[in-house]
Amino acid sequence: MKEKITALKAAFPHTIPVLTGFTFLGAAYGILMSSKGYGVGWTVLFSLIAFAGSGQYMAITFLTSVFNPLYALLMTLMINARHIFYGISLLDRYKDTGRLKPYLIFGLCDETFSIVCSTEPPKGVNKNWFYFFITLLDHSYWVLGSAIGGMLGSIVSFNTKGLDFVLTALFVVIFIGQWKTQKDHKPAIIGVLCSVICLIIFGQSNFIIPSMITILTALTIFQKGHKEENKLSKESLQ
Amino acid sequence: MTLTPVQTFIIIFMVTIGTMITRFLPFLVFKGTRSNNSYIGYLSRVLPYSAIGLLIVFCLKDISFKSPVYGLPEIISIGCIITLHYWKENTLLSIGAGTVIYMVLVQFVFT
Structure with a gap:
């Protein structure tokens, strides 16, 4: 029990930006859903089992037009395809997480991924519980935020315009952190450059999958150079 | 509500399934792969950096x-x-x- 409390205490500070972002983004989502006639029950159910911010926002279109489940599935796959990268990145980190693993994978949203991939648990803190609490806290913020929004409905309106930028800011800060700690900037540059080029070519609603393919291709091309560097650094370590 | 409750539930279910496929796929596909597989090992080392880059562009799209x-x-x-x-x-x-x-x-x- 003590082990879990230590892990929770270590995890919480990392999730504060997400707490802010999800409370308001979730609330905005709940308000939007209720304005379309979907009560707080539907909103909470959706946030609880899907836990996919951009996917859920997109799904409002499907909830308010002609019933087309296959199209909803395909659009979700396309928008959330980026999660495949998160999984590959965390294969190693989540390798020995045991019975917590299914939940860790279930809750692997953008925000949880960005924290987990850039944060090492402090010394003496159980790694698995640390990742578990980051995931659980983020999940709770999202459900709680959308519940608040669903209950407030469209009665209350306050000017939160621009507040969703808190999540962009979180990702930018993580990007800078990675940039500073990593000597090889190629992967970061490839990620941004390929995505921007694909965004220009394919447009905002179709660029994710082409970006992923271009990024993978570019990384594979650069692997050779990386291997040699790796070999060198290993040799110098010995 | 435009849809019936059953239709709404099916849409929610579809979005959930779609999301979970993208989250679980890598772990299922590479389940048997040894972690010393050099290509996958390389990708899991460099992808976090590219993925955050893609995510930032996604936010600013x-x-x-x-x-x-x-x-x-x-x-x-x-x-x-x-x-x-x-x-x-x-x-x-x-x-x-x-x-x-x-x-x-x-x-x-x-x-």
Whole structure:
């Protein structure tokens, strides 16, 4: 029990930006859903089992037009395809997480991924519980935020315009952190450059999958150079 | 509600299934792969950096550089975040100040 409390205490500070972002983004989502006639029950159910911010926002279109489940599935796959990268990145980190693993994978949203991939648990803190609490806290913020929004409905309106930028800011800060700690900037540059080029070519609603393919291709091309560097650094370590 | 409750549930179910496929797929596909597989090992080392880059572009995808306000609120705010983060190295300060600057810009300056 003590082990879990230590892990929770270590995890919480990392999730504060997400707490802010999800409370308001979730609330905005709940308000939007209720304005379309979907009560707080539907909103909470959706946030609880899907836990996919951009996917859920997109799904409002499907909830308010002609019933087309296959199209909803395909659009979700396309928008959330980026999660495949998160999984590959965390294969190693989540390798020995045991019975917590299914939940860790279930809750692997953008925000949880960005924290987990850039944060090492402090010394003496159980790694698995640390990742578990980051995931659980983020999940709770999202459900709680959308519940608040669903209950407030469209009665209350306050000017939160621009507040969703808190999540962009979180990702930018993580990007800078990675940039500073990593000597090889190629992967970061490839990620941004390929995505921007694909965004220009394919447009905002179709660029994710082409970006992923271009990024993978570019990384594979650069692997050779990386291997040699790796070999060198290993040799110098010995 | 446009749809019936059963239809609504099916849509929610589809979005959930779609999301879970993308989250579980890598772990299922590479379940048997030994972690010393060099290509997958290489990808899992470099992809976090590329993935955050893609994520930032994804967040900024709706900016239009052709029409007012030409992405200025985003450019200014991200510029401030970068400066602040190099200067103070305080995560919450960088995120908090960046967000407040952005909100002021979109609510009062570039309205």
